[in-house]
Amino acid sequence: MAGPPGVGATQPADVALPLGRPGRRTWSSWLGEYAGFAPALVLFGVFFLVPLGLIVCYSFWQTIDYNVVHNWTVDNYRYFFSVPTYVSTFWATVWVSFAATALTLVIAFPFAYWLARYVPKQYQKVLLVLVILPFWTSYLLRVYSWLTILGPEGAMNRFLHWTGATSKPVSFFLYDRPAVILVLVYLYFPFAALTLYASLERFDWNQFRAAMDLGATPGTAMWRILLPQIRPGITTAVIFVFIPILGEYLTPQLVGGAKGVMIGNLIVNFFQGAQYTRGAAAALLIAGLIVVLLAVFRRSLEVEDPYGT
Amino acid sequence: MARDLDIVSRRGRLTRGALSLWAVLVYVFLFAPIVLLVVFSFNANRYGTFPITGWTTKWYGQVFHDYQIRDALTTTIRIALEVTAVSTIVGTAAAFPLVRSRLPFRSGIRIAMVLPIMIPGLLIGVSLLVLFTSVFHQTLSPTTAVIGQSVYTTPFVLLLVAARLQGFDASLERAASDLGANTFKRLRYVVLPLLAPAILAGALFAFTLSLDEFIITLFLIGSHNTLPIYIYTQVKFGITPEVNALAALLLAASLSLMALAFVLPGIVRRALRLVPRKAVT
Numbered sequence: 001m002a003g004p005p006g007v008g009a010t011q012p013a014d015v016a017l018p019l020g021r022p023g024r025r026t027w028s029s030w031l032g033e034y035a036g037f038a039p040a041l042v043l044f045g046v047f048f049l050v051p052l053g054l055i056v057c058y059s060f061w062q063t064i065d066y067n068v069v070h071n072w073t074v075d076n077y078r079y080f081f082s083v084p085t086y087v088s089t090f091w092a093t094v095w096v097s098f099a100a101t102a103l104t105l106v107i108a109f110p111f112a113y114w115l116a117r118y119v120p121k122q123y124q125k126v127l128l129v130l131v132i133l134p135f136w137t138s139y140l141l142r143v144y145s146w147l148t149i150l151g152p153e154g155a156m157n158r159f160l161h162w163t164g165a166t167s168k169p170v171s172f173f174l175y176d177r178p179a180v181i182l183v184l185v186y187l188y189f190p191f192a193a194l195t196l197y198a199s200l201e202r203f204d205w206n207q208f209r210a211a212m213d214l215g216a217t218p219g220t221a222m223w224r225i226l227l228p229q230i231r232p233g234i235t236t237a238v239i240f241v242f243i244p245i246l247g248e249y250l251t252p253q254l255v256g257g258a259k260g261v262m263i264g265n266l267i268v269n270f271f272q273g274a275q276y277t278r279g280a281a282a283a284l285l286i287a288g289l290i291v292v293l294l295a296v297f298r299r300s301l302e303v304e305d306p307y308g309t
Numbered sequence: 310m311a312r313d314l315d316i317v318s319r320r321g322r323l324t325r326g327a328l329s330l331w332a333v334l335v336y337v338f339l340f341a342p343i344v345l346l347v348v349f350s351f352n353a354n355r356y357g358t359f360p361i362t363g364w365t366t367k368w369y370g371q372v373f374h375d376y377q378i379r380d381a382l383t384t385t386i387r388i389a390l391e392v393t394a395v396s397t398i399v400g401t402a403a404a405f406p407l408v409r410s411r412l413p414f415r416s417g418i419r420i421a422m423v424l425p426i427m428i429p430g431l432l433i434g435v436s437l438l439v440l441f442t443s444v445f446h447q448t449l450s451p452t453t454a455v456i457g458q459s460v461y462t463t464p465f466v467l468l469l470v471a472a473r474l475q476g477f478d479a480s481l482e483r484a485a486s487d488l489g490a491n492t493f494k495r496l497r498y499v500v501l502p503l504l505a506p507a508i509l510a511g512a513l514f515a516f517t518l519s520l521d522e523f524i525i526t527l528f529l530i531g532s533h534n535t536l537p538i539y540i541y542t543q544v545k546f547g548i549t550p551e552v553n554a555l556a557a558l559l560l561a562a563s564l565s566l567m568a569l570a571f572v573l574p575g576i577v578r579r580a581l582r583l584v585p586r587k588a589v590t
Contacts (some may be wrong), residue, residue, distance in 0.1 A: 023455075026421055032492060033406060033410045034406050034410060035402075036402035036403055036405040036406050037402070037403055037406045037407075038402075038403070039398065039399040039402055039403070039431070040399050040400075040402065040403035040422065040463070040467075043395075043399050043456075043459060043460060043463060044421060044422055044425070044460070044463075047437060047456055047457075047460050048421075048424075048425055048460050049421065050440065051433075051436030051437050051440040052432070052436050052536060054436060054439055054440055054444065055432070055435065055436045055439060055454075058439060068443065070476060103490060107335065110328055110331050111328075111332055111335045112331075113328065114328035114329060114331065114332045118325050118328060118329070121515070126347070130336065130339075131335075131336075131339065132424075133564070134339050134340065134343060136517070136563060136564065136567040137343065137521070137563050138520075138521035138523075138537060138559055138560065138563055138566060139521060139523060140521070140523045140537045140541060140554075141346070141521075141540070141559060141560055142342070142343070144346075144540065144544055144556060145342035145343055145345065145346040145556075146342055147347055147461060147544065148342075148345060148346055148548055148553070149341075149342055151548060186338065186339070186342070189335075189338075189339065190339075193335075216418070216524045218320075218324075240427075243427060243428065243429065244429055246429060247428070247429020247430070247431040247432060248431075249431050249524060250523065250524065250541075254544065256575075260452070262430050264429070267431060267435060268431070271435055271438060271528070274441065276439055279435065280435075280439070283431075283435050283436075286429065286432065286454050287428075287432065290428065294458060
């Protein structure tokens with residue numbers, strides 16, 4: 001069993017020993033140190049990195065008569081950008097992701113601000129857990145739950161019908177981009193609220209009041225004192241909301257209908273139609289957008305603390 | 310406190326009131342869909358939504374008697390158990406070298422291992438589909454789904470266990486070593502009991518995530534069904550009260566499992582009581 005606590009006290013020399021075992025860098029100790037990595041190497045190497053590399057290759061190969069031929073070409077990309085609906089879907093995906101991310105942050109910021117500034121410390125944690133709670137339930141069911149509200153036979157329509165406002169169901173609420181954006185905001189709100197709260201919680205509100213004492217309006221104080229300091233938090237929130245939205249498939253599929261299609265839906269269609277190389281190219285476009293996003297935000301992630309506090 | 314000063318001015322009070330109202334609306338927004346879903350699952354109405362014509366548990370009875378749902382449930386649980394086993398073992402084992410050794414490219418490796426959480430699941434699903442069908446020439450089965458889900462769930466276990474390992478008092482292990490314990494004994498009697506709460510939380514996390522996983526499974530499950538996949542195929546034909554009931558059950562299951570993941574580690578820690586509290590945290 002584990003030695004009784006306090007055993008070190010009888011051998012004070014022990015305490016001075018360095019952490020590593022010096023001088024015994026044998027083959028077996030090296031093995032013991034790194035062996036734990038082997039299963040992870042297989043899992044992440046063979047089943048994550050290799051397939052991603054494969055997708056990159058596929059996007060530059062050709063499908064001829066349902067066979068993938070290893071001819072290097074950019075035909076798949078050229079094809080994608082030669083079909084007007086694909087191009088418009090590509091741009092729609094970008095702006096829907098932007099709009100949903102912006103809206104999520106605009107809704108989450110006042111909330112996080114309220115939680116960090118006006119709620120007594122002992123209740124903050126509970127209220128935060130409540131926000132994250134829906135996030136720990138099934139992703140599919142959270143999308144589905146909106147279907148029961150917005151659908152042609154959903155709560156909204158039935159309610160309007162019941163009150164006599166409409167005589168037959170309207171699908172006004174569903175099957176278009178606004179519905180997609182609404183559900184996306186719903187899905188990713190917890191991410192944004194959590195990261196914004198984490199950075200607001202660390203903010204020293206005395207600085208805010210000091211600025212106001214020196215004559216700043218609350219707006220100026222927020223813009224010049226608060227925002228620069230929580231910028232890393234905002235950046236993290238943007239990244240964690242934007243990236244998963246780029247690859248959304250289910251939300252546009254269930255509540256977006258034909259008018260709400262995003263790249264994710266195109267990718268699934270390509271793969272279900274066995275057009276692997278074209279699907280791979282479309283998938284790589286998403287990966288490309290993610291890389292662009294990370295490159296853009298890299299700089300503001302590096303500027304951790306503008307005031308050196 | 311900042312609070313006191315704000316209350317003094319009328320404007321501050323107004324801001325505070327407006328923000329509180331905003332927060333209330335946020336909570337309504339977050340919980341209304343889920344609550345409505347549960348309410349509808351008890352509604353006698355055939356349409357599965359408004360108006361509420363009476364209360365019934367009939368739909369739940371139908372869920373339990375549907376053989377398709379029972380099949381899907383069996384597959385779901387089998388997959389979830391396998392995913393839990395794989396990701397708990399792989400994640401825990403990998404946490405040690407990640408935290409303790411002077412690994413070359415450590416930050417790079419760390420990013421590569423957390424990447425599966427960050428990138429869209431769609432990309433994981435699609436790329437594994439290509440690997441399994443075109444390179445390995447495998448037929449899709451629950452096993453391929455287990456591999457795909459494990460790629461996504463293992464980083465969660467890894468992060469939880471690594472965080473615990475970081476706060477681990479290394480002198481405990483050295484003390485055991487001085488008392489003659491070899492590597493295996495140290496692992497068995499010192500390290501693993503101390504890590505047990507984190508490993509358990511990780512396992513419960515992995516199980517819940519697997520239970521709810523949709524997009525990766527969609528590509529890799531082949532002709533089988535898991536509960537999310539079954540619900541998805543049903544939803545395409547419209548809302549039915551049976552699906553509402555099934556959805557409510559699944560919601561309850563994942564929420565209770567998550568609650569367990571937060572509560573159990575504390576209980577285990579107290580039950581084991583191997584070392585004084587100070588050394589544990």
